[in-house]
Amino acid sequence: MTAPRAVRQDDRRRTFPALPPRPGNPADGTGAPRAGAPDDEAARAFASGFASTWWGNAWVESMEDTALDPARLRRGRVYAGGGHVDAITVTPGRVTAYVRGSRPRPYRTEIRLRTLDDGDWEDLLDAAAARPDHIAALLDKEMPHALAATADLLPAGGDLTPDCSCPDDGYPCKHAAALCYQTARLLDKDPFVLFLMRGRGELEVLADLTRRNATRSVVERTAAPPPMPTVPAATALAPRTLPALPPPFRTPDRPGRPPAYPQAPGAPDPLALDLLASEAAARAHTFLTTGLDPVGALTPWQDAVRLAAAHPGSGLTASSRALYRDLGAGTDHTPTDLARAVAAWRQGGLAGLAALEEAWDPPAGPFDRARPALAAADHPHFRPWRNRLSTPVLQLRFGRDGLWYGYESDRDREDWWPRGTPDTDPVGALTALLGR
Known part of the structure; x- marks a missing residue:
């Protein structure tokens, strides 16, 4: 499939023509599960995937992970694959389209998400400018894992907020689900659409990266290498008393960022390594500055929920699903149990998790x-x-x-x-x- 051509009003507003129906869509009977199929078979029949890239699937799964009704998701797939979603308009924090349902008049449907603040954009653009391979990947319409994790560019479970003019109060309704699936197809072909959703257009991002590269090149060309220190041999061999050890380094204001890990066949998943390194740095920094271990008092289950909740893009990629599966299995819980607990932790931390799991009799008041x-x-x-x-x-x-x-x-x-x-x-x- 060729990339849909965008009609640009300006760099922060892009409108994409309606995508054609997908071959083998359940709407025409060629992709639907057989009648009476069990739930897992029906799920596999609808799991052929609207997205072909990891970031497109991450977008879809951020909605699927918090959907309350799988049946509405399946109907949304049918609507999306059948061409029911009209032109899609993307602006910062919002994706909008009209979706044709069972009534003659289409419904106005949108998906909202948080835009990045200036600090997040600085981190993201600095990380991209520091790695020429990241810029090359973006120009080839590829999204590097490590770059996406720098500022939580991809939405986590519960970050997408659907809204629709239809009377269905489902979360999401089938029209919002259809819009989400079609948006994933746009992201497959142009990851800069994701940058626009988060607040900045493609031309603005590329101009900023060009400026940062030019500045970096000038500094590298003009910086003179420092002179090599030398010590006379007689001085080095002369008897002497060693000076006292210097005082310890000042504790930094915040934990450092882990290095960018490459994606290589057979190597550990980069996001898993990033998670472990970030966790160790944050825990060590807290211990150095306060003398307390913020994790030591947690039970294994509470710590598993905390880890999953802190994971950038939790539940979105194959590595994240493996994380949920492994953390759940290690604490005798299902991935669904863990996803529900993560939502409670993000709602209120340890107290929010207790509200999920504990029923108690409050005193009068x-x-x-x-x-x-x-x-x-x-x-x-x-x-x-x-x-x-x-x-x-x-x-x-x-x-x-x-x-x-x-x-x-x-x-x-x-x-x-x-x-x-x-x-x-x-x-x-x-x-x-x-x-x-």
């Missing part, structure tokens, strides 16, 4: 006042059980730290996933949950 407060805010349908207030699809959990944690599930599924931002006020936590 804030918990008893929560239901009247919710009823006064036009939310009277919450029912209590221990430290939890629930409706069929929403839940608030009162943590031992005094915060309320939001959860969401499909109706009648009892499959609760952490959502929103913790709050001391149950109405505030519910507002964050409904407005995510």
